[in-house]
Amino acid sequence: MRGIKTIIKKELADHFASYRFTIIFALIAMISLITAYMVGLNIRNELEGVAKPQFIFLMLFTSSGALFSLVQFVAFFGPLVGLILGFDTINRERSEGTLSKLLSQPIYRDVVINGKFLAGVVLITVMMVSIVLVITGLGLIVLGIIPGLEEIWRIVIYLVISIIYISFWLGVAILFSILFRSTATSALAALAVWIFFSFFVSLGANILADALAAEPADTSMESAMRRANIVRAFILTSPMELYTDATTTIIDPTRKSARSAITMGAGPLENLSMARFAGPLPLLQSILIVLPYIISLIALTVVCFAISYTVFMRQEIRSL
C-alpha cells in the first residue's frame, strides 16, 4: 500500500514526541511496577515454608495486590490507553486542515486510517511488552524464581491477547474520530462506550436475566441454570468480558471457572485452592478454550474498521 510506511513513520514520531504518550506510559508503568512489587512481596510471604505450587510466576499477574491484579488492571484501563491514543486521529487533522492536504497526495483514503491504526498498534505493543518485561524482571528479583518455558509461553499469549484487546479500543476511538467533527465530542463518546461496557453491561445482564428467566419463587436447578446462561450470553457482548475470560484462562491455568464462589472466613491459600483444579489445564487446552474469545475480539475490531472505512470513504472533504 502506497504511502502507508510514510504515514506510520510520521504517526510514530508524533506519538513518541507527544506529552500524551509520555504521561500515559509513565502512569501505567508506575502502577504496574507498584502492583507487581506488592504482589511479589505478598506471594513471598504467603509461600514461606509451604511447598511451592506450580506456575507461581504467573501469580505475579493474577493475584491482587492492594486493589487489583495486573490482569484486572489492563482489562479495565487498557481500553483507556487505546481511546486516548485514537480519539482525535481524524478529526484533529480535519480541524487543522491537514486532512485535505494529506488526501490530495497520491494515496488512497484507507491508507490514512490503516497507517494511523498500525502506528497505534506498534505503540501499544511497545507499551505492553515493556511493562510485562519490567514485571517479569521485578518478579525474578522479588520471588527469586525463574519462569518455566510454559509460563513464558502463557505470558506471550497473554501479551498478544492484550494487544488485540487494546487495539480494538483504538479502532473504536478512530471510528469516533471519523464520526464526530469535534475532538471533545469523540473523546466523550468513546468514554461513554467504555463506561457502558465496564459497568453497565454486567448490571444490565442481571436485570435482563431477571426479566427473562426467573419467577422469583422458582429456586430449581434448571431455572438457576437458565438464568446463568442468559447472563453469560449477554455479558459476552462486552469486549471487556471477552478479554477477562480469555486472559484468566491463559494466565491462570488452575482456575476452575470465570466466576467461582468465594468462601468466607477461609485463609488466602484455602481460598485459592477451592477455586482451582488440583492439576493445571495444559497449555494447548487453555489455548483451545480462549481461541473463540480471541476470534470474537478480532471480529469486533474488524466490524469497527468496516464502519470506519464506509463512513470515511463517503465523507465529503469539502465540509471542513
Next chain:
Amino acid sequence: MSTEAVIETQELTKIYNGQAAVENLSFSVNAGEIFGFLGPNGAGKTTTLLMLLGLTEPTSGSAKVLGMDPAREPIKVKSVIGYMQENMGFYGDLNARQMLQFIAELNDITADAAEERITAALQAVGLAEEQNKKITAYSRGMRQRLGIAELLIKDSKVAFLDEPTLGLDPDGTNRMIELIQGLCRDKKMTILLSSHMLHQVQKICHRIGIMIRGRMVAQGDMDHLAEEKFGVGKEQYTLEELYMKYFQEA
C-alpha cells in the same frame, strides 16, 4: 502556447443536500496557461477543484485532467496535480524541511532526489533561512510560500491555487504573484488560480472564467469578455468593472 486542453469538464454537476453547488459546468484550461477562476464566495469554485482532484465525486457530468478521469483514477490524477488549498494545512510540529520530506515520501520521490529538490525549492521561495523553524511559527506569507515549495517538490504539471494571496500584505502578495508567474514560465505548469484579487488576476491570467452560483457565466480572455459586455477593448475597462457587471446581471 499550445492549445491542447489540460483540464476539461463537461456538464459537471455536484449536488449537496438537494442544492446544486456546481451546475452543468463546462470549461477548459489549455496547457501552460494561467486560468483565473473568479466568483463570489460560495460560488462552487472549491467544489469544482475538489471534483477535478478526485476528492469529491461529481453527481453527473465528467471531467478530464491530462486525459484522465479524476473519479476513476484519483491516484494518478493526484500525482500530477499540486493543490494549494485555501487554508494551508501544515503539520505545525514539523519544520519546513520535514514537511516537504513527508510530502516527497508520499509522492514516492527517492530520498536523494528529494533532498536536492527540497533545497532548491526552499531557496526558490525564500524560506532557506527559516527551514529549521517549526511551521507553527510561520507567518501567513511564509506558509503560502511553503505551499508553492510543495508544488515544486511534487513537480506537478498542473497546479490548483485556491486563494493563494488571501490575507497577505502587499509585499507578500507581489512575491506570491511573481512566484506563480515563475511556475508558469519556468516550470511550464498549467495553473488554475482562484482569487478575489481582480487586479492581480488581470495582470497575470491569460484567460478567466467567472462562476456565479454554480454556473460559469463567462469564460475567455479579457479582451473577449470586455468586448462582449461593453463592446470596447481591455484598455478602457478593468477586470473589476467587468466582474461587477457580470455579478449584477446574474
